[in-house]
Amino acid sequence: MDKKAVRAISPTREEDYPEWYQQVVKLSDMADRSPVRGCMVIKPWGYALWENMVHILDAMFKSTGVKNAYFPLFIPLSFLEKESEHVEGFAKECAVVTHHRLEKGESGGLVPAGVLSEPLVVRPTSETIIGDSFSKWITSYRDLPILINQWANVVRWEMRTRVFLRTSEFLWQEGHTAHASKKEAIDRTYMMLDLYEKFVQDYLAIPVIKGSKTPSERFPGAIDTLCIEAMMQDRKALQVGTSHFLGQNFAKASQIKFQSEDAIEEYAWTTSWGVSTRLIGGIIMAHGDDDGIILPPKVASSHIVLMPIFKKADEKTKVMEYTENLCKELMDKNYFGRSLAVEIDSREIGGTRGWDWIKKGIPIRVEIGMRDIKDNSVFVGRRDKDHKDKKSIRKEEFVSEITNILNEIQNTLFNNALSVRTKNTILIDDNKMFYDFFTPANIENPIIHGGFAMSHWCGNIECESKIKDDLSVTIRCIPFDSIKEKGNCICCGSSSDRRVVFSKAY
């Protein structure tokens, strides 16, 4: 494409990726920063996307026997302290409620009053408060497994925030299960990771690598953390879902005990797993272009915008009638569990109308004027093609082919994202090449540096830390599908028998 072409987002991805991201969030009308430090306002266009994601995930969870419930927002400090690694992991980012009313202060303004006897932490995650319920609900092996999910807001007081990717408050789901056997709990941990993989790949059109975290990157208190990792267009990794095998750690902390079939009192085995509004950031960074976001059709806030074009009043009547009829025909169609969502935008604001929808990433734009009506056709633009690449299609054909067109766009997005990952994933066995790969200044063209380095690692935390300190590069995961092969640690040269994924990450 002509590099000088007019694009809707400035700067472009090449010029300044982080700033491009902020501009896309803003101009796509997905979210606002809020006056509350690090919190976001999710606007209707962004929230509709989240609702569609929730709807699909929720059905997937339920099909595996999971039931939804709701637990308190506040966690007594003493609960959080029950699991020592856990509280250590979250202590630095806890919002703490200390008072339960406001009173006139000496200066006349209101000040916090009514000190709580025990401070309450706004949940950063709910293992300890849900564990308390589990300890009451479970007495016998007959009560197991318990498979619970909660859709909720959580708070982690982050120092550096970015809308959707890292915010003080975010929306998520957290699944919590308790089992009678270790094996069953481990199986559930893997099952939910597979479910996330399917969701992110099939619905969000983002290819992922499945694997285990290294011990230092595990969820605080977990025995094993499994994850899916995706590559963004700046070649950095984004963790888009995690599933934790918690062993008996939280069961011991919360006294989740049961009588086994042999009448022996045992601790339960628990898991937890979650995805969050961070996935929206992933969609933006995996699929967005220099004109804005591109929404994967299967979860798009809306599928199609119809834009009537008219000059005189009598034209308006005819064009609007044709448009509204087409709208009804389209809304009668189903696409992945919901009716096609169609917008009619009849604002008379000239060319900015089309650009508004391009920036918002709607999969299909349809212009309808007098000539289209005469030809019984519509003039169609697809968000996966250049904005000028529009074509006239007979109306009947457009209606009958619409779900195929949406599928094509969905596939294009996945293939493009996969291609970015493939191009930017390389095997590196040489320490200098590894350091060069992650050091822009060392490479002629800094744009093509970085990505996923598939390199050997000895398993030693010192090597992991050194690379992190030197390059801000972490081990994203130990992939499940990595082949056993002999090699030498990229850091210390000791022997290793598998490659791991090294990358910079969000």
Added chain:
Amino acid sequence: MDKKAVRAISPTREEDYPEWYQQVVKLSDMADRSPVRGCMVIKPWGYALWENMVHILDAMFKSTGVKNAYFPLFIPLSFLEKESEHVEGFAKECAVVTHHRLEKGESGGLVPAGVLSEPLVVRPTSETIIGDSFSKWITSYRDLPILINQWANVVRWEMRTRVFLRTSEFLWQEGHTAHASKKEAIDRTYMMLDLYEKFVQDYLAIPVIKGSKTPSERFPGAIDTLCIEAMMQDRKALQVGTSHFLGQNFAKASQIKFQSEDAIEEYAWTTSWGVSTRLIGGIIMAHGDDDGIILPPKVASSHIVLMPIFKKADEKTKVMEYTENLCKELMDKNYFGRSLAVEIDSREIGGTRGWDWIKKGIPIRVEIGMRDIKDNSVFVGRRDKDHKDKKSIRKEEFVSEITNILNEIQNTLFNNALSVRTKNTILIDDNKMFYDFFTPANIENPIIHGGFAMSHWCGNIECESKIKDDLSVTIRCIPFDSIKEKGNCICCGSSSDRRVVFSKAY
């Protein structure tokens, strides 16, 4: 019914209504008290009911042009202070976040650290934080109306709490709209009240009275508060939905301004409206009996439970097959926007199995044994009838009639609740009779005291306060459908031209 019959809930409603309520909540498996003061754990059976309510309400809102969005959990104290009546109304029940991390204290345990420069209030309601967004989103009359809804948790630190009815944290939806004209905002306020009336009557099977609150009972900061009020079985009122016309109060507080068509800068007119998990308490108290909750079929957590009965292994195979086939046939049917929800309970625990489902209020219980299979029939119990009143129905007939049966149950619930209200609503024009009506000790049979007294009120706050102080009775609303008639204030005897609803209330 025989008063000595075995009932599942002890005490009965007559014996101790508040304790009956707590026992129903517990034994229906709807919710638990939580270790966090005044907060509740909504268990899967209770949460499924809430999900069904959310699903229906959400579609109703959207059909009127409302879009969902999400705003921060935390409100800076300075925002809350922008509207003086508003902050005064909520100051006594605010959970306040003052710190953003935890540190080792002198005694070794963790203590709050990192003092926030400005305390944050956990939202008790979101007028001020959403108003801040509106002030940024709105510049011209073309941006109006803005019709937003948020599904969220809110916190009001109540001193006396009761699960579902009054909890420190609860789930709700809060609608917030901004309009260019006063009339349009008032119309929206009434439209949403009508929507709530339809939802509560048609789906929850609870009859309501629509009306306006008196000035002293208004939402803090509102010009007018409209409400729907229902009568519970103890003849006390429960406010089950409110819709507020906020005038320009919050627009002035948050600087929500727009350029009118005549290019004049004006303040917008705003509304807000909400219902909450309190509605679940309303369902329990309107429909429950001495055997537990009775779920209105249109929102029931589940519609039907199938209970296979078998003794030998070969019986089990046959009965389970018949049961599973029936389950599939039933799940193919739709009932008010969703597939019939069917449970199979094959636990071999004897008679407690049926009682479990009675207590949980499932509309229909089906027993299936060898004899039923031989007769190609099912043995059906309905939750709106006595637990012993079960009958054999041919399977085909049961399947083809199931939605009619559910409708019958739904109608029975509504009619029973309406009958309770009708019986316990009386016109009172005599001050002594009014005081007697609300004073159990003054009446021979204390069980029939109380209810809704339709009496005249002069409009004076002193009379309203005196009655509240003397009897703990409040004016629930000034009903829209009350007839203009001359009368004398029940308290001071001054002239009055309409009756209002007096009652004790939750």
